[in-house]
Amino acid sequence: MFSDVIRNISWEDTTKRIFEKTDADVRRALSKTRCDVEDFMAMISPAAEPYLEQMARLSQKYTRERFGKTINMFIPIYITNSCTNSCVYCGFHVENKYKRTILTEEQIIREYEAIKKIGPFENLLIVTGENPVKAGVDYIAKALDLAKPYFNNLQIEVMPLKSEDYALLRTHGLNGVICFQETYNEANYKKYHPRGQKSIYEWRVNGFDRMGMAGVNKIGMGVLIGLEDWRTDVTMMAHHLRYLEKTYWRTQYSVNFPRMRPSENGGFQPYVIMSDKELAQLTFAMRIFDHDVDISYSTREPAFIRNNMANLGVTTMSAQSKTDPGGYACFPQNLEQFHVSDERTAEEIEKALREIGLEPVWKNWDVAFDKPNMAI
Amino acid sequence: MRFKVNDEPVELPEGSSIDDLAKANNLPEKGVAIAVNNEMVPLSQWKGKVIAEGDDIIIIRAVCGG
Amino acid sequence: MDDVFSIVSFYFRKMNDKLIIAGKEFSSRLFLGTGKFSSNSVMEQAITASGTEMVTLAMKRVSLGNAEDDMLAHVAKPHIQLLPNTSGVRNAEEAVFAAKMAREAFGTNWLKLEIHPDPRYLLPDPVETLKATEILVKEGFVVLPYCQADPVLCKRLAEAGAATVMPLAAPIGSNRGLVTLDFLKAIIEESSVPVVVDAGIGAPSHAAQAMEIGASAVLVNTAISVAADPVAMAEAFKEATAAGRKAYLAGLGAQSSDFSAVASSPLTSFLN
Numbered sequence: 001m002f003s004d005v006i007r008n009i010s011w012e013d014t015t016k017r018i019f020e021k022t023d024a025d026v027r028r029a030l031s032k033t034r035c036d037v038e039d040f041m042a043m044i045s046p047a048a049e050p051y052l053e054q055m056a057r058l059s060q061k062y063t064r065e066r067f068g069k070t071i072n073m074f075i076p077i078y079i080t081n082s083c084t085n086s087c088v089y090c091g092f093h094v095e096n097k098y099k100r101t102i103l104t105e106e107q108i109i110r111e112y113e114a115i116k117k118i119g120p121f122e123n124l125l126i127v128t129g130e131n132p133v134k135a136g137v138d139y140i141a142k143a144l145d146l147a148k149p150y151f152n153n154l155q156i157e158v159m160p161l162k163s164e165d166y167a168l169l170r171t172h173g174l175n176g177v178i179c180f181q182e183t184y185n186e187a188n189y190k191k192y193h194p195r196g197q198k199s200i201y202e203w204r205v206n207g208f209d210r211m212g213m214a215g216v217n218k219i220g221m222g223v224l225i226g227l228e229d230w231r232t233d234v235t236m237m238a239h240h241l242r243y244l245e246k247t248y249w250r251t252q253y254s255v256n257f258p259r260m261r262p263s264e265n266g267g268f269q270p271y272v273i274m275s276d277k278e279l280a281q282l283t284f285a286m287r288i289f290d291h292d293v294d295i296s297y298s299t300r301e302p303a304f305i306r307n308n309m310a311n312l313g314v315t316t317m318s319a320q321s322k323t324d325p326g327g328y329a330c331f332p333q334n335l336e337q338f339h340v341s342d343e344r345t346a347e348e349i350e351k352a353l354r355e356i357g358l359e360p361v362w363k364n365w366d367v368a369f370d371k372p373n374m375a376i
Numbered sequence: 377m378r379f380k381v382n383d384e385p386v387e388l389p390e391g392s393s394i395d396d397l398a399k400a401n402n403l404p405e406k407g408v409a410i411a412v413n414n415e416m417v418p419l420s421q422w423k424g425k426v427i428a429e430g431d432d433i434i435i436i437r438a439v440c441g442g
Numbered sequence: 443m444d445d446v447f448s449i450v451s452f453y454f455r456k457m458n459d460k461l462i463i464a465g466k467e468f469s470s471r472l473f474l475g476t477g478k479f480s481s482n483s484v485m486e487q488a489i490t491a492s493g494t495e496m497v498t499l500a501m502k503r504v505s506l507g508n509a510e511d512d513m514l515a516h517v518a519k520p521h522i523q524l525l526p527n528t529s530g531v532r533n534a535e536e537a538v539f540a541a542k543m544a545r546e547a548f549g550t551n552w553l554k555l556e557i558h559p560d561p562r563y564l565l566p567d568p569v570e571t572l573k574a575t576e577i578l579v580k581e582g583f584v585v586l587p588y589c590q591a592d593p594v595l596c597k598r599l600a601e602a603g604a605a606t607v608m609p610l611a612a613p614i615g616s617n618r619g620l621v622t623l624d625f626l627k628a629i630i631e632e633s634s635v636p637v638v639v640d641a642g643i644g645a646p647s648h649a650a651q652a653m654e655i656g657a658s659a660v661l662v663n664t665a666i667s668v669a670a671d672p673v674a675m676a677e678a679f680k681e682a683t684a685a686g687r688k689a690y691l692a693g694l695g696a697q698s699s700d701f702s703a704v705a706s707s708p709l710t711s712f713l714n
Contacts, residue, residue, distance in 0.1 A: 381506060382506075384505075404512065407514045407548070408504065409542075409546035411542075416542040418546055435504045436503055436504065436543050437504050438499050438500075438526070439499070439501065440476040440478075440482075441477045441498065441501075441529055442475030442498055442527070442661075442664065
């Protein structure tokens with residue numbers, strides 16, 4: 001389990017060593033075709049800032065080698081904002097006194113149909129808050145069953161589950177799971193996640209092992225930028241990624257590092273601000289570190305960043321997202337998890353991507369073989 | 377009683393054991409292993425393992441090798 | 443789990459750099475094969491000069507009535523792990539039989555599993571090797587399989603419980619060096635067990651190169667045993683292996699000078 005691994009990696013020592021990285025460390029990392037976590041630390045360090053253009057070149061080269069000139073398109077659907085957690089930065093915070101919605105089966109279908117009218121989406125991300133009693137595994141399974149006639153590739157972003165629950169959901173058509181650790185800083189983790197199941201660090205960080213053991217085809221990871229020193233946090237994620245790739249090597253991985261913006265929800269002020277340049281540096285470093293990992297940008301990022309980075313390392317994007325349950329058809333004015341920055345329509349995004357020579361991919365071909373009964 | 381050791385015909389009195397075979401040929405106890413009809417017979421069972429007519433015995437020993 | 447999380451014990455390892463296989467610690471990262479030496483006495487001196495703590499051995503059928511030198515006496519030392527091999531077997535079934543014979547003859551459950559039915563290049567059979575590994579791990583053997591430099595095969599072997607993987611650098615005895623370099627790098631990057639580069643290492647520089655790219659150890663035989671002075675060559679390999687390891691831990695400098703500052707920034711100007 002990854003908790004046994006990360007326990008031996010000192011947060012403070014890692015931070016210190018990132019900031020001690022030298023010009024030679026950066027050059028060494030950039031000259032390697034296979035980087036280790038030490039190299040990753042060099043590439044995200046301040047010492048690498050003068051190499052941004054070179055990193056962009058390498059990142060673009062590796063991305064094109066592995067992904068071609070394509071961008072994978074997906075759309076999220078929030079089927080409930082009911083949540084028993086009280087993550088201090090989140091719009092679904094339990095003490096945020098809004099009426100909560102758990103979409104009914106009919107409402108979910110209306111939403112799916114509304115999404116299909118927006119664009120030719122085949123990659124769907126089903127999102128919930130964390131309320132295992134009112135919107136648990138059975139509810140998620142139902143949403144997957146209902147989605148199958150409309151969408152080709154189904155991912156979920158829900159509370160961490162037991163391994164057998166992931167295995168069960170695979171029989172309902174689940175292709176992938178996204179879960180953000182938010183922060184790997186165990187000492188401060190509870191400060192941001194004081195209540196609910198999410199307050200248990202180990203349960204969350206080992207959730208990825210449980211996905212791997214259940215044979216989930218694709219696992220998405222994430223650090224929320226705005227809580228802890230971002231360099232140290234994403235270094236921990238790099239360790240986690242390498243661990244997972246070695247242990248559950250048949251699985252595909254994606255990484256996310258969404259930036260929280262000031263006052264995005266109820267006045268929560270991020271402790272850390274990441275500049276656009278730093279976001280680009282991190283994205284390039286991640287690609288040079290891991291040529292195959294899927295790097296995903298959500299609509300939290302503004303249009304000009306997404307459009308430019310699409311050519312330089314990003315491989316997956318959402319479009320025209322609503323982060324409130326029922327937002328596509330049923331309840332257009334519901335409680336949002338976060339406010340999107342890129343408000344372009346899917347059509348506009350598609351057009352913009354084509355203009356810079358990229359092909360938006362709506363349907364992922366390889367899930368055709370993701371069959372739980374064919375698992376090894 | 378006739379049997380084979382490493383594909384060569386060998387003869388010993390009826391009722392002979394693996395231990396008798398080893399002693400008759402000055403085999404050391406360390407660095408060798410003996411199998412009867414493709415079943416390895418550990419040293420501790422050499423005395424009790426009686427050879428039967430027609431048995432196919434393999435005796436190997438440690439040698440240099442990469 | 444050697445080398446799995448290079449950073450975890452980065453500083454610790456520099457001071458106390460041990461190779462751990464199946465819970466056992468090794469200070470030397472040079473494994474020695476004992477074939478083709480001119481005499482047992484030269485072999486023994488070469489073993490001493492190499493500083494090795496792991497030597498491979500083979501088995502052969504005795505010919506009754508011929509007194510034979512007891513070579514084990516030249517090899518078996520308290521600090522040396524014997525690693526009998528299954529050379530000569532052609533499939534998993536024969537390998538399992540050979541393994542049981544080896545365990546009895548050598549008094550160890552450690553095993554270098556090698557199944558190479560192709561007599562021409564002695565290339566390992568991946569299907570039979572995986573099958574035999576699965577069986578032998580269940581039977582309690584510490585299995586170190588000799589295999590093709592195939593990253594997926596190495597993962598399957600590790601999953602089956604192999605204690606290390608031993609991918610080949612080049613065909614056995616060819617002395618051609620790291621012909622499989624790109625694949626060895628991928629194996630080293632992805633492996634959850636120690637990676638021992640086996641076969642084809644023909645010169646100390648090859649051993650150093652394998653260690654520089656992050657191999658956990660190297661196995662050398664022919665290059666030492668057929669050298670004009672095997673004892674001196676054993677010492678040369680000892681130093682090369684240690685030097686390569688030290689270089690790996692120290693972090694090699696950039697090999698390319700393509701990263702000088704650039705005047706324009708066409709790809710990243712949008713960030714300004």
